[in-house]
């Protein structure tokens with residue numbers, strides 16, 4: 001069984017290595033589809049939608065209206081701090097692929113129901129382009 005919930009947020013990023021326009025600071029209306037897979041419990045439930053919200057919303061809320069920075073993008077981090085911007089720093093370049101890994105790793109750190117077997121995180125950078133990352137829970 002799979003259960004999914006969508007989350008939306010606005011966020012700025014840049015990809016300094018990119019040969020095209022993505023090297024410039026720009027924003028996206030991001031969407032994440034968070035999917036949990038596993039066995040139903042005795043009540044016919046995989047995971048409560050409200051529990052998904054409680055686990056995922058704080059992660060999304062940190063990123064909303066922020067600048068997400070690769071930890072090695074010192075110039076961007078310095079400028080963002082100087083003008084008092086909301087920033088989220090991750091240890092990889094801020095591609096949709098890496099943001100899906102970041103979200104999945106954060107979810108794995110939460111206390112999750114025993115009946116879950118995997119998490120799938122789809123991060124949409126635009127309405128028609130997304131990255132997908134799957135992790136097994138045990």
Ligand SMILES: [Zn+2]
Pocket residue numbers: 013022026027028125
């Ligand atoms: Zn972008």
